[in-house]
Amino acid sequence: MAYSEKVVDHFNNPRNMGSFKKEEDGVGTGIVGAPECGDVMKLQIKVQNDTIVDAKFKTFGCGSAIASSSLATEWLKGKTVEEAGKIKNTDIVQELNLPPVKIHCSVLAEDAIKAALADYQKKADSK
Amino acid sequence: MSGHTHNTDDRRQLQMARSMCWHCQSEMAGEYFCDRCVKVQPVSKDVDYFTCFGLPRRLAIDTRVLEAKFYELSRAFHPDFYQNKSDAEQSISLGNSAMLNTAYRTLRDPIQRAEYLLDLEAGSVKDIRTSPPADLFEEILELQETLDEFRESDRASEQASTLRAKLHADRTNLEERQREMETRLHQLFSRWDALQDRGEATEEARTERSSILKDMRNILSNRTYVKNIVNDLVETIA
Numbered sequence: 001m002a003y004s005e006k007v008v009d010h011f012n013n014p015r016n017m018g019s020f021k022k023e024e025d026g027v028g029t030g031i032v033g034a035p036e037c038g039d040v041m042k043l044q045i046k047v048q049n050d051t052i053v054d055a056k057f058k059t060f061g062c063g064s065a066i067a068s069s070s071l072a073t074e075w076l077k078g079k080t081v082e083e084a085g086k087i088k089n090t091d092i093v094q095e096l097n098l099p100p101v102k103i104h105c106s107v108l109a110e111d112a113i114k115a116a117l118a119d120y121q122k123k124a125d126s127k
Numbered sequence: 128m129s130g131h132t133h134n135t136d137d138r139r140q141l142q143m144a145r146s147m148c149w150h151c152q153s154e155m156a157g158e159y160f161c162d163r164c165v166k167v168q169p170v171s172k173d174v175d176y177f178t179c180f181g182l183p184r185r186l187a188i189d190t191r192v193l194e195a196k197f198y199e200l201s202r203a204f205h206p207d208f209y210q211n212k213s214d215a216e217q218s219i220s221l222g223n224s225a226m227l228n229t230a231y232r233t234l235r236d237p238i239q240r241a242e243y244l245l246d247l248e249a250g251s252v253k254d255i256r257t258s259p260p261a262d263l264f265e266e267i268l269e270l271q272e273t274l275d276e277f278r279e280s281d282r283a284s285e286q287a288s289t290l291r292a293k294l295h296a297d298r299t300n301l302e303e304r305q306r307e308m309e310t311r312l313h314q315l316f317s318r319w320d321a322l323q324d325r326g327e328a329t330e331e332a333r334t335e336r337s338s339i340l341k342d343m344r345n346i347l348s349n350r351t352y353v354k355n356i357v358n359d360l361v362e363t364i365a
Contacts, residue, residue, distance in 0.1 A: 035348030
């Protein structure tokens, strides 16, 4: 099965790869995994005044999982926390032309976004 | 309430349709061939792989019995024997053969067999999904970072040999854990089979059933994560 051009592009030039310090103010961290294939994805957001000013990811898995998370970080930047919560895995599928067997990669990215947002919220609430 | 009745009717009709020969419309007693006109019958999509091979839903399988049944059915469905038959029979032969091959591949491997059983039972147990293993994820991410460090290091350097030694120890440790998981998995398989054999419908049996399935789901997932990182370790430091 061939990867779409967009997947290959994100795979070869991943955007926003890396990480923030978890304890840092305004940072939300989501770590999720896909038990079917064993992929693990870490996605982090940095929030200032309710807006995501930066996002980073580290994904250990297949090309589609890397591309999904890379794209997710691109989309997250500049969005408000509320807008970010509306990103759906189907948007990722569409943008990257993911075939049916790779849809779970986009689900993983959506889960990672949700987990990062929840972590950010939890940290904000406990202050 | 009326919706419920309707459902039952649908199901009954489905069963009726299935037990009727597509060719001569006789009610047939045979499993895969009509007793009257001997035409091959399509294996219903509702039939699970265990039933397809005439096996109970157990996790210990005598692979010789499975193999013998597979060969028997393979011969019976093989497209080569249907070349001179009608289009309908040719297409049934192809469909059945494909289904049979997938069923055999799935049941032959103990892990795939267990994964398949979990899929089958997912509907019968509420919330078979378990919470993600956060500690394991952290550990994997940390290990992957060390792996990256090692990949980027000068192989002749002291830093590289220190990293290699660390990764080697990690690999040994993870492989040990992988073996432990497999032992625990096989214990769960035996408990599942014993429970199936007793066939009780008590509240206690139901609780045990769902606890076994949940534990299996957990270990199978964790095993995949561990297997992946072990593969990466082996590839990188070999």
